[in-house]
Amino acid sequence: MGRLIFDHALLPDGWAREVAVTVRDGVIQAVAPGAAPQAADRRVSGVALPGLPNLHCHAFQRAMAGLAETRGPTGDSFWTWRQVMYRFLGALTPEDVEAVAAFAYMEMLEGGFTTVGEFHYLHHDADGLPYANLAEMCERIAAAAAGTGIGLTLLPSLYAQGGVGGQPPVPGQRRFLNDPERFLRLVEGARKAVAGLPGARVGVAPHSLRAVTPEQLRAVLDAMPDGPVHIHAAEQVKEVEDCVAWSGLRPVEWLLANAPVDARWCLIHTTHMTPDETLRLAQSGAVSGLCPLTEGSLGDGVFDGVRFGESGGLFGVGTDSNIEITAPGELKQLEYSQRLAHLGRNMMALTEGEHTGRRLYDTALAGGARAMGRPIGAIAPGMRADIVALDGEHPDLAAVSGDRWLDAYVFTAGRAAIGSVFVGGEQVVEGGRHRGRAAITRRYVDVLRRVGA
CATH class of the missing domain: 2.30.40.10 (Urease, subunit C, domain 1)
Structure with missing residues (x-):
């Protein structure tokens, strides 16, 4: 005491x-x-x-910050950046991942974040074969959290296909891949890995509709009836177009129609939604997980923050690719993106006389706490x-x-x-x-x- x-x-x-x-x-x-x-x-x-939760992080990507800032022979995009990422991660050992995660988590603590949601999809060895300890990489993430003192919600990610409609994975994805059965064993290993960390939680993160089939998504949800569920959704225009070609529905539209999206869900990015999707997502109780600095870096697009906020939606912020780790910086980038999109100022404040910094901080506290599934945020x-x-x-x-x-x-x-x-x-x-x-x-x-x- x-x-x-x-x-x-x-x-x-x-x-x-x-x-x-x-x-x-x-x-x-x-x-x-x-x-x-x-x-x-x-x-x-x-x-x-109250310390701000960081609801979305891929810790290993901190070590590649700046590596994709050279223009290629054709138009650069999220998809060309992804190829750089695939090449980079091939060299990382478990010891490397622990060291990189510890550095990223240290910077988070120095930058105003006190809890991290680790959306963890780097599971296997460089050849794609599981380590003898299936949860080796989960244990490395837990060790990095323990060594720095940051709070942790560990979100093992299910990645099982290379694109919507059952497309085969590409070689660069081999370190991510699991079927639902092995993935659920991995989740059990993750629970053991964080057992010694005060207040730690384990959730699940079906990577995206690009990476899991409807059947695989249902299998994981049936096995995990409670706890946080995080998923990338509607980050890129091509992702939306591919989803429509496959299912006739946009990614957020598909999830709202086919998955039990509620307050335990966090949809990451959601930068490409229709007004109806924005309203319905806000009303679902799910959190929009925004990573404004990464979304700007990758050319993802601009989240419809004004409509979402006016509809009562909750958002939180994360650092995603960790190109710059700063809690206030993510909030500032979010507000500035709205100003650029709407040609106005103080766009995220809801009432006359309200301070925008306070509105941003309060909402990110509430949304981040809900997404982390932990008693934090106040x-x-x-x-x-x-x-x-x-x-x-x-x-x-x-x-x-x-x-x-x-x-x-x-x-x-x-x-x-x-x-x-x-x-x-x-x-x-x-x-x-x-x-x-x-x-x-x-x-x-x-x-x-x-x-x-």
Whole structure:
């Protein structure tokens, strides 16, 4: 049992001063605004926020950031980027994946994320054969989470075909492939891998309608009646066109008609939906998992955030390919994409006088917590004590207060404003730097030098 005292904190009912947060076994037991400090308390200066969940990550891709920024002989796209990714991952060993994931998770903690949803599809050896331990790569992800202190929802991904309609996989996909039977054994291995991590969850991630058949999707859902379900959907125009050619329906339309899409689902990207799909997805209770920096990098398109928000939809944000890891940066990119699409400003705020930074942050907290299936996203009793403390003396924050702190954090100061980060009440970042930065960085650089990244 211990108490943290914050100068200011964002609580479910608003901003408060001199907030005492009592923590036991990583869980908040009590929150007391206006508390009188006691001798045994730990004083933390600054502005405390609930840590933001990162609901979508492919950790290994952090090591290839920047490798696909050279123009090819023909028009570059998501599909040419994917070929670069296939070539790159062929060299990665389990030890490499652990080192790269640890570096990415360290950057997440330094960048304002306190939980990661690892959409994990790199399962097998370079020749496509399973490791002797089927869950070897899951264990490496769990080890990276344990070593950095980040909260984890592990989402093993089912990948069984090369394209919609049962197309055969290509060689670059061989490290991903499982049939439903072996995949469910992999999920059991994932559960064992995270068993020692406080509050960790395991869900499932049918990769996409490109990668699973309807029968395979049903088999996995029947075997997993609860827990998070994540799936890529409607990321690219070609994906939509291929799905229509196969089924007569668009990807989100197909899922809404043929799968039990509800509050345990998170549809990743959803950058190409019709107005009707947008409305129906918002009403389903499912979360839209947005990765605005990656979506911009890959030329995916722009999510219809204004319509989705006005329809009551929940979104969260993730870092996907990890080209730049920053919680406030993802929120800023989301808002700026809406401004460019609609030729206006403060597009994601819903009411006159509302602060856009606050709206973005609150919604991403709620959506991220729902998608992770964990008690996170608020500084309140019963929640994990995952807290980001901004430096109240940062020049962009020093002269403002309340919701303006969030505006300054999201749109101006960014991750440079982060002072301390706590996960389960344990401090993992101090002065903006992770406690294990030096050793984690050395291992990561060694991997890059070996694989030629």
